[in-house]
Amino acid sequence: MTDLLVLDHLDVGYGDFQALFSIDLHVEEAETVSIIGANGAGKSTLLKSIVGLVQPMHGDIRYDGLSIASTPAHKRVAQGIALVPEGRRIFPSLTVEENIVIGGDVGRPGPWTKQRVLEAFPLLTRLLNRSGEGLSGGERQTLAIARALMANPRLLLLDEVSLGLAPIVVRQVYEAVPVIKAHGTTVLIVEQDVNQALAVADRFYCLLEGRIALTGTPRDVTKEQITEAYFGMAGGSH
Amino acid sequence: MSTRVVRGTMASKVFAVVALVAVIALAALPSWGSVSLQRKMVELLTLVALAVMWNLLAGFAGVVSVGQQVFVGLGAYAMIALVNVHGQNLYLSVPLSALIAAAASIPIGLIAFRLRGSYFAIGTWVVAEAVSLIVILQKSLGAGNGVSLKVKGYALATRQDNSYWFALFVGVGAMVLTYLVLRSRLGLQMQAIRDSEDGARGLGANVYRTRFLVWVLAAFWTGLAGATYYLQQLRVQPAGTGGAFSVVQWTAPIIFIVVIGGIGTIEGPVIGAVLYYVLRDRFKDHQTVYLISMGVIAIGVALLLQGGIWGTIRRKFGVDLFPVRRRLVE
Amino acid sequence: MVWANAIIQGVLLGGLYALFATGLSLAFGVMRLVNLAHGDLAIFAAFMTLSISRTLDVNPLVALLIVIPAAFVVGYLLQRLIFDRVVGVDPAFQIVATFGLGIVIQNALLERYTADTQGLNVGTLKTSTIKVNDTIGIGWLPLLTFVTAVVVLGSLALFLKRTKLGRAFRATSDDAVAARLMGIDIKRVFAVAMALAIATVALAGVLFGARSSFDPFVGPARLIYAFEAVIIGGLGSLWGTLAGGITLGVAQAIGRQINPQWGELFGHGVFLAVLVLRPTGMFGKAQTR
Numbered sequence: 068m069t070d071l072l073v074l075d076h077l078d079v080g081y082g083d084f085q086a087l088f089s090i091d092l093h094v095e096e097a098e099t100v101s102i103i104g105a106n107g108a109g110k111s112t113l114l115k116s117i118v119g120l121v122q123p124m125h126g127d128i129r130y131d132g133l134s135i136a137s138t139p140a141h142k143r144v145a146q147g148i149a150l151v152p153e154g155r156r157i158f159p160s161l162t163v164e165e166n167i168v169i170g171g172d173v174g175r176p177g178p179w180t181k182q183r184v185l186e187a188f189p190l191l192t193r194l195l196n197r198s199g200e201g202l203s204g205g206e207r208q209t210l211a212i213a214r215a216l217m218a219n220p221r222l223l224l225l226d227e228v229s230l231g232l233a234p235i236v237v238r239q240v241y242e243a244v245p246v247i248k249a250h251g252t253t254v255l256i257v258e259q260d261v262n263q264a265l266a267v268a269d270r271f272y273c274l275l276e277g278r279i280a281l282t283g284t285p286r287d288v289t290k291e292q293i294t295e296a297y298f299g300m301a302g303g304s305h
Numbered sequence: 306m307s308t309r310v311v312r313g314t315m316a317s318k319v320f321a322v323v324a325l326v327a328v329i330a331l332a333a334l335p336s337w338g339s340v341s342l343q344r345k346m347v348e349l350l351t352l353v354a355l356a357v358m359w360n361l362l363a364g365f366a367g368v369v370s371v372g373q374q375v376f377v378g379l380g381a382y383a384m385i386a387l388v389n390v391h392g393q394n395l396y397l398s399v400p401l402s403a404l405i406a407a408a409a410s411i412p413i414g415l416i417a418f419r420l421r422g423s424y425f426a427i428g429t430w431v432v433a434e435a436v437s438l439i440v441i442l443q444k445s446l447g448a449g450n451g452v453s454l455k456v457k458g459y460a461l462a463t464r465q466d467n468s469y470w471f472a473l474f475v476g477v478g479a480m481v482l483t484y485l486v487l488r489s490r491l492g493l494q495m496q497a498i499r500d501s502e503d504g505a506r507g508l509g510a511n512v513y514r515t516r517f518l519v520w521v522l523a524a525f526w527t528g529l530a531g532a533t534y535y536l537q538q539l540r541v542q543p544a545g546t547g548g549a550f551s552v553v554q555w556t557a558p559i560i561f562i563v564v565i566g567g568i569g570t571i572e573g574p575v576i577g578a579v580l581y582y583v584l585r586d587r588f589k590d591h592q593t594v595y596l597i598s599m600g601v602i603a604i605g606v607a608l609l610l611q612g613g614i615w616g617t618i619r620r621k622f623g624v625d626l627f628p629v630r631r632r633l634v635e
Numbered sequence: 636m637v638w639a640n641a642i643i644q645g646v647l648l649g650g651l652y653a654l655f656a657t658g659l660s661l662a663f664g665v666m667r668l669v670n671l672a673h674g675d676l677a678i679f680a681a682f683m684t685l686s687i688s689r690t691l692d693v694n695p696l697v698a699l700l701i702v703i704p705a706a707f708v709v710g711y712l713l714q715r716l717i718f719d720r721v722v723g724v725d726p727a728f729q730i731v732a733t734f735g736l737g738i739v740i741q742n743a744l745l746e747r748y749t750a751d752t753q754g755l756n757v758g759t760l761k762t763s764t765i766k767v768n769d770t771i772g773i774g775w776l777p778l779l780t781f782v783t784a785v786v787v788l789g790s791l792a793l794f795l796k797r798t799k800l801g802r803a804f805r806a807t808s809d810d811a812v813a814a815r816l817m818g819i820d821i822k823r824v825f826a827v828a829m830a831l832a833i834a835t836v837a838l839a840g841v842l843f844g845a846r847s848s849f850d851p852f853v854g855p856a857r858l859i860y861a862f863e864a865v866i867i868g869g870l871g872s873l874w875g876t877l878a879g880g881i882t883l884g885v886a887q888a889i890g891r892q893i894n895p896q897w898g899e900l901f902g903h904g905v906f907l908a909v910l911v912l913r914p915t916g917m918f919g920k921a922q923t924r
Contacts, residue, residue, distance in 0.1 A: 118816065144818030156813035158806045169806055172799050173818030199809075218818060369727045371671070371734065416907055419914045420866075422726040423669030427862045428910070434859060435903035442896060552855065557738050564731045593742045600739035607731040608720045 070129075071096045071222055071253050072117070077126035079109075079116045086112040088277045089126070094222070099244070099254040101264035104274035105297060110257040111153055113274070114224050117255075118150045119143050130222070144173050149220035153227040155211040159200040163191060166199050166210055170217030177219025178250050184213045187246055205236035212243055223247060225256045229263055241267060261293065275299045320626040331473055335466045343469045347537045349582045350476030354530040355555065356562040356574035357479040358523040364569035365487065365495050366519040367502075369422070371556055372429025375413070375436050376524045378550035379406040380531030381541045382440055389455045390445055395464075399471060399532045406528025407521055409436075414520045418513070430552060437550035440543045451542025454535065468537040475530050482526065483571055484627050491515060499569075557596075561603045567613030571627040576614055636770040641892040642885055643771060649864075649884025650781030651846075653877040654839040655857050656864035657788060658832025660876045663865070664808045665828040666722050671730060672737035674857030676833055677840030679740050680706055681849055684841045685753055695755040699841055703834050710833025714826040722825065737854065744851035755844040780842045784877065787835055792873050804828060808871075836861075863906040869919020878917050 072094040079087040086109045094100045104110050115121045117128060119140035128136045135143055149170075158166055167181055185192050188209050194202065202210065208228060215223060229237040237260070244267050247254060258264035265271060265285040273281040273296040281288065281296035334343060355373065362368040383402035387393040393401070413432050420428040441449045456464060486492050494515045497505035506512055531549065535541050543550050558581060566577020581599070588595040606613055612620060619625065655677065662668045670676075680702055687698040717736070721729040757776065764772040795801035807814040807824045814821055843849065843857065860883060868879025883902050890901025909916060 120812065120815070139820070140815040141818045141820045144816065150816050152813060152816060156810050156816075158809040158813065160805055160809050161802065165802060169802050169817050172802065214817075363727045367725075367727075369730050371730065416910050419910050422667075423671075423729055424663075424862075424866070426726075426730050427669065427671070427859065428866075430855075431859055431863065431903055431906060434856075435900060435907070438896075438900045438903070442900075553738070553741075553852075557734070560731055560734060564727075568727060593746045596742045597739050597746070600735040600742070603735040604717065604732050604739070607728040607735065608717065611725075611728060 069096055069132075070094065071098075071131060072255070073127075073129040074113075074117075075127040075129065077116065077128065078124045079112055079121055080124055081121070085124070086277055087116070090279060092272055092279065094253055094255055096221075096253055097248070097251050098269050099248060099256065099267055101256045101258060101268035101271040102274060103258060103261050103264050103271060103293075103297065104280075106259070107276075108274040109277040110274055111226055114150060114226050114255070114257055117224060118148055141173075144218055144220075145175065147175060147219070147221035148224070149215040149218040149222070150224040151208075151211045151215045151226060151228065153230065155207040157199040157202065157207050157210055157214075159198065161199050162195065163197050163199060163202070163210060164195040167191065167195075167213055167217060170214035171219075173218050175219040179216045179219050181217070184216055187216075187243065188213050204232050205239065208232060208236075208240050209243075212240070216247065220252060222253045222255065225254065225258075227257060227259060229258060229260045237263065261297070273297055314625055316624045317626055328473075328477055331477075332470070334473075335469060340465060343465060344537065345582075345586075347469055347472040347534065349578060350472040351530050351534040352558065352562065352582060353476040353575055353578040354472075354479040355527060355559050356566070356578050357476075357483055357571070358526050358530070359556075359559045360563045360568060360570075360574045361483050361486065362519060362523050364563065364573075365483075365492070365499065366516050367495075367499055368516050368520055369426050370417075370429040371426045371552065371560075372417075372431070372433040373523070373527055373559065374550050374552055374555040375429070375433035376406045376410065376527035377531035377534070377555050378433070378437060378440065378543065378548075379409050380528030381535040381549040382446055382543075383528070384532040384535065385446055385452055385454060385541055389452065395454075395456060395459055395536070396467060396471075399536060400529065402532040403525050403529035406531070407525035410521050410524030413524075414517055418517065418520075433550055433552065437543050437548075440550065447542070449543060451540060454539045454541070456539065465537070468533060471533040471536060475526070475533050479526055479530075480571060480575065480627075482522075486519070486522070487571070487627075491518060495519065558599075561599045563613075564603050564606050565599075565613055567615030567617070567619075568611075570613075570615045570619065573613050573615035580614075636768070638889075638892065640771045641888040643773065644777070645885035645888030646881050647773070647777035647781045647884070648888065649881030650777075650784035650877075651839060651842060651880070652860050652864045652883050653880030654780070654784040654787060654842065655836060655861035656868075656876045656880055657784075657791065657839075657873070658834075658836040659858075659861045660865045660870070660873065661791070661828055661835075662832045664871055665804055666718075666807070666811075666825045668718055668722055668729065668825075668829075669733070670718070670736075670829075670832070671733040671858060672740060672854075673832075673836055673861060674859070675737040675740040675854030676706075676709075677836045677843065677857050678849055678851065678854040679744065680837035680840040681755065681844035682744055682748055682753070682851075684844065685748075685755060688755065695757055695841060695845060696760075699838065702837055702841060706837035707830045707834040710830035711826045713833065714829035715822075718829060719822060719825060737858075741851050741854060748851065750850055750852075752848040752850045753844070754848045755841065757845045761845065776842075776846055780846070783838070783842065784880070787838070788873050788877050791831070791835075795873075800824075800827070860902070863902060866916055867906055867909045869916025872916075872918040875916060875918030882917070 070093045074090050074092040077087060077090040078085065102110050102113060112121060116123055119138060123136055127134050130148065161169065167184060191210060191213060194206060228240055241263060244254065256264055268285055270284050272279050273293060275296060281292060359373055362370060380402045383405040384398045387398040387401055388395055417425055417428045417432060440446055446452055498512050498515060502512060541549050545551065548554055562577035562581045563574050567573025585595060610617060659673050662670055684695045684698045684702050687701055688695040717732060721732045760776050763775045766772050795804055803819045803824050806817060807819060807821050811821050864879040864883050865876055867882050868875030882905060886905040887898040887902040891898035
């Protein structure tokens with residue numbers, strides 16, 4: 068297996084504030100990797116630097132063997148990196164159908180078409196003419212994933228997919244992950260719901276205050292190890 | 306090792322002494338300077354006052370107006386109405402006119418504050434145009450042709466000296482006022498709002514009220530500057546070159562002055578005003594080219610050097626002449 | 636009957652105001668940019684048209700074939716070289732940069748063309764009218780201007796609704812960050828939006844120059860009317876902008892009918908009344924900011 072994405076000693080910050088310190092991370096083709104960590108650990112910043120919404124201060128980001136650290140965000144989408152952003156960020160003045168179609172406007176060929184996406188997420192079919200405003204949380208999340216898939220990504224990034232959704236809706240949304248993987252898509256998940264994140268992942272990284280505190284496969288680590296890496300203390304007194 | 310909060314610096318203490326000496330020397334100008342110098346100083350001090358007030362609004366309170374000329378015009382025309390139409394005392398009319406400008410700023414603010422950012426800026430401009438058109442309809446105020454202030458019965462020399470002292474008060478007072486406002490509770494709220502509007506709101510600062518208060522205060526002082534300037538000029542016309550309600554006459558130079566001098570600093574507008582005035586005098590035969598150059602420089606500063614002259618000096622050397630920022634020392 | 640005539644003239648004039656307002660509305664919608672040099676750029680285009688039509692000895696409306704594409708390029712470059720740097724920063728710098736540009740344009744025109752008033756000679760088009768009856772006459776030029784405004788606004792609405800780039804415009808307007816995540820080059824969207832804004836306002840400036848006299852300093856008044864049309868109609872609605880322009884034109888015409896000096900003042904009055912009574916405008920959904 069080859070690495071699709073490599074982060075090499077990555078430092079990221081905003082102004083005087085540094086959010087990530089010397090992150091080394093790799094994701095293999097067709098793998099599903101989860102990134103867990105407490106609020107403010109730097110998970111979202113990590114995804115933002117992969118898609119190009121924030122620029123690294125030091126270090127490199129390699130995608131498919133080439134450095135993309137200075138590639139503008141919109142070009143990274145064309146190269147096959149798509150992000151389902153935190154908060155969904157559905158376009159309110161576009162219809163649901165337009166929200167789906169715009170995901171494919173970047174013009175990458177691949178398995179996902181409007182029809183395929185609607186087959187995978189049938190609930191969107193009856194919403195097509197609705198405006199992006201006024202959908203339920205679950206509908207918005209499903210639409211955001213469908214929209215990202217339209218770009219036919221090789222690497223799909225999911226940011227806080229379960230946030231603010233009822234457990235039953237979270238389960239429905241996560242049912243999509245195996246379908247996505249079936250197309251050979253590599254998936255990187257950022258998730259505050261640790262159990263959900265570990266259930267779908269081949270491997271995981273745990274971030275603590277901007278640094279990688281633990282990495283491995285979900286089977287190889289104990290609950291105590293994760294708790295310690297997550298909260299930065301032994302014994303899980305939280 | 307104890308820590309305490311201080312505001313003064315060595316530079317600010319030296320500056321306070323120098324400034325005091327300078328103000329005393331300027332106050333005595335009628336005894337040592339020529340009448341023409343006195344006239345020039347009135348113009349410069351008016352520009353300083355207007356620029357300092359615009360900066361208080363735009364640079365500190367985040368209220369960017371392109372319509373401040375309305376308060377210059379209201380100050381000037383209120384004085385005309387009080388003196389010419391109602392026969393009030395000339396000198397008493399100056400502060401009264403400022404009060405009228407401040408009173409007018411309340412309804413104007415209530416309407417214009419419904420707009421935000423750049424739209425607020427144009428909104429204030431529209432109001433200035435509308436007020437100007439209303440003034441043009443007033444035959445008793447000379448309509449579109451303008452009118453002269455009736456100064457019969459006031460000795461020329463006294464009048465000239467008085468208008469100079471008024472101007473000195475308005476110019477220096479604008480700086481002192483800004484300094485006092487920034488050190489006050491209102492100033493702290495303004496700085497909090499400037500750093501983060503939502504954050505300040507979270508801390509309980511009433512953003513709207515704070516901005517509105519500064520707006521009215523700036524209107525008062527801008528009206529005072531307008532009345533003072535025309536107290537010396539005597540002739541007032543609403544629009545066109547030299548017009549009391551003209552955006553090109555007032556707000557355009559003020560914006561250039563503040564931005565080039567350094568927006569959001571107390572020192573910047575003064576430096577900008579002196580620079581602007583001296584250069585304008587120097588290039589008075591090439592006004593058009595001068596304005597083009599000023600425009601280009603202002604654009605350049607807005608794009609590349611957003612601190613302006615004083616902001617850049619302050620960043621490089623860490624000088625603060627007006628101690629409004631609190632610092633921790635050990 | 637004189638009132639009916641005044642209202643008809645007001646409606647036709649409103650079309651011109653809407654054309655002035657289109658670009659302002661578009662630029663604000665897409666990138667929250669208010670260009671205070673908007674009116675000055677229109678007058679700049681009118682002066683360019685004057686020079687071209689004199690040099691090549693052609694009708695000013697033919698000169699549009701050069702002026703409109705040139706304005707498109709100017710708009711694109713302005714966005715890339717100047718305005719991009721003031722999008723999303725402290726609004727003070729946006730105002731200074733665009734207002735400064737306006738002062739530069741006014742004075743450059745003054746230097747080159749003097750303060751004399753000018754007019755674009757469009758021949759008999761200017762004087763021909765359709766006589767409805769003794770008091771009502773519809774000029775061909777105002778009618779052509781109105782139809783042009785409707786066609787431009789209609790085309791723009793279709794462009795936004797039906798094309799891929801139009802979709803990108805709307806998405807960028809909603810959420811520029813999410814738009815980038817869709818692979819949209821928002822800098823290009825900004826530049827094309829400004830190019831369209833300047834092209835439409837150049838067209839408006841030339842049509843204005845054909846019906847009224849102009850000098851280097853009439854740009855700000857065009858900006859103010861355009862702005863009033865946008866706010867009266869409501870932000871974010873192109874047809875609202877047309878309605879706003881017409882409302883403004885009619886208000887001015889009615890005012891002028893009462894007293895020749897009251898035209899503009901009536902227009903400002905309607906604008907202020909809308910701000911007080913309905914700050915979102917006639918068709919606006921979004922907050923006025």
